Each structure stands twice: as structure tokens, then as C-alpha cells.
Amino acid sequence: MKRYISILRGINVGGRRKLLMTDLKQLYNRLGFSNVTTYIQSGNVVFDYSNDPDNSTIENLISDAIRDEFDYDVPVIVRNLDEYRLLFDNNPFISELNPDINHLAITFLKSEPETEHINNFENIDFSPTKFKISGMEIYIYFKGKSMDSKLTHSIIENKLRVKATTRNWKTTTKLFEIATSK
Numbered sequence: 698m699k700r701y702i703s704i705l706r707g708i709n710v711g712g713r714r715k716l717l718m719t720d721l722k723q724l725y726n727r728l729g730f731s732n733v734t735t736y737i738q739s740g741n742v743v744f745d746y747s748n749d750p751d752n753s754t755i756e757n758l759i760s761d762a763i764r765d766e767f768d769y770d771v772p773v774i775v776r777n778l779d780e781y782r783l784l785f786d787n788n789p790f791i792s793e794l795n796p797d798i799n800h801l802a803i804t805f806l807k808s809e810p811e812t813e814h815i816n817n818f819e820n821i822d823f824s825p826t827k828f829k830i831s832g833m834e835i836y837i838y839f840k841g842k843s844m845d846s847k848l849t850h851s852i853i854e855n856k857l858r859v860k861a862t863t864r865n866w867k868t869t870t871k872l873f874e875i876a877t878s879k
Contacts, residue, residue, distance in 0.1 A: 698731075698745045698746070698747050699745065699746055699747075699749060699777055699778070700732075700743070700744075700745055700777065700778040700876055701730075701743070701744055701745070701746060701752075701755065701775055701776070701777050701778070702741070702742070702743050702775070702776050702777075702778070702781050702872050702873075702876055703740075703741075703742045703744070703755070703756070703759060703773055703774065703775045704740065704741055704742075704773070704774045704775075704776075704805055704862050704864060705721075705739070705740025705741075705742075705759075705763075705771050705772070705773050705774075705862070706740070706771060706772040706773075706774070706860065706861070706862035707771060707772070707862075708739065708740045708769065708771055714767075714769045714771065716740070716763075716767060716769065718735040718738060720767075721735060721740065721742065722734075722735055722742070724759075724762055724763065724766060725742060725744055725759070727762075728758060728759065728762055729746070729747070729748070730744040730745065730746050731744065731745045731746075731747075732744060732745045734875055736868070736871055736872055736875060737868065739864075739868075740771070741864070741868060741872055743872060743875045743876045752775040752776065752777065752780075753775075753808075755775045756773045756774065756775045756807070759773045759775075760772065760773045772807060772860040772862065774805045774806075774807055774860075774861075774862055776805070778876050778877070781872070781873060781876065782873070784803060784834060784869060784873075785870075785873070787831050787834070787836070788801070788803070788836045789829045789831075789836060790827065790829070790836055790837075790838040798866040798867060798870070799865075799866075799867070800838055800839045800840065801836075801837065801838055801839075801865070801866035802837040802839065802843060802863050802864065802865050802866060802869075803834055803835065803836055803837065803863065803864055803866065803869050804834065804835040804837060804850075804853055804861050804862070804863040805833065805834060805861060805862055805863070805864070806833040806834065806835065806857065806859045806860075806861050807833075807859050807860040807861065808833065808859050808860075809832055809833050809859075810830070810857040810858065810859050811858070814856060814857045814858050815830055815857065817856060818830070818853075818856045818857055821852075821856070822847075823846065823847045823848040824847075825840035825841065826838065826839050826840060826846040826847065826848045827840075828848060835853065835861075837863070843865075850862075850863055
């Protein structure tokens with residue numbers, strides 16, 4: 698049995714793609730996942746799975762089931778618990794800046810961007826926002842409010858040419874707590 702965290706993009710945002718977490722939990726159970734726990738209304742799910750496929754297989758399984766049952770095309774990003782644990786070791790802004798966690802976020806990428814796209818993205822000035830791309834994550838430090846930053850979700854997806862979703866550091870930490878408490 699392996700523990701996973703899935704993060705759905707774009708549900709229950711601005712009145713679009715409404716999906717109750719109880720319905721999502723039932724869907725995950727029907728897919729054969731166990732110990733399913735949701736966190737807040739934005740599609741964060743911790744679960745166990747006895748099979749051992751790669752993350753993209755699980756992502757496609759969940760995304761296809763949501764499309765079939767709710768008629769929503771929802772990108773799903775999955776990390777296993779070991780991969781998720783590394784997020785805390787790899788965040789350069791925690792040790793470097795010792796920031797208020799309200800200024801931290803992480804963008805989960807569905808796949809690793811091509812080097813050319815990374816290089817182009819890293820040449821964009823998003824000051825005062827700082828970021829660090831590491832594999833399939835982007836660690837972000839917002840000096841002010843995230844909504845005031847020039848680093849937006851659409852820019853990330855357009856420039857890196859991968860699907861992505863962002864969570865604040867409080868949510869990221871809470872998901873880890875849920876995943877390690879079972």
C-alpha cells in the first residue's frame with residue numbers, strides 16, 4: 698500500500714466546476730483507493746493505493762473518472778508521499794529567507810518542462826516575487842500579496858508549456874500532516 702496526494706486544478710473556483718468533496722471522495726473510493734481524505738474545497742486528496750503504477754497513470758485514472766462522472770476536464774497532479782516529503786527539504790526560501798509562510802507557495806507541474814522553456818522563463822523579471830524551479834515544482838516567495846505578483850498561473854503554464862496548479866504553503870504543509878498522520 699502506497700500513500701499519494703492528488704491536487705486538482707480549477708475546481709470550485711469562481712463558481713465554476715463545482716465538485717463537492719464528498720462526491721470526490723466517493724469517486725476515489727470507487728476507483729479502488731482507500732483511506733481517502735479531502736482537505737478544503739479546492740481538490741486536495743490524500744489516499745492509499747495498493748497497486749503501484751506511476752503517477753501519470755493515477756493522474757489519468759482520476760482525470761478520466763472526473764470527466765466521465767462530472768463532465769469536467771480537470772488536470773490532476775499526483776505525488777507519492779516520498780516525493781511530497783522532498784518538497785520540504787527542497788524549498789530554498791525556508792532556510793534562505795526564513796519567511797512568514799503566508800508568503801510561500803508551490804506550483805506543482807504535471808511534467809518536467811523542457812530546458813529551453815525553463816531558461817526562457819528564468820529570464821523573466823517577476824520582482825519582487827522570487828521563484829526557483831526544481832524538477833516538477835516551482836517554489837515561490839511572494840514579497841507582498843500573491844494576487845499582486847506578476848508571476849501568475851497562466852504565465853507559468855504558457856511559458857513552461859505544462860499544466861500546473863499552485864497551493865499556498867499552509868495547504869502544502871497541512872496535506873503533508875494529513876498524509877503522515879494515518
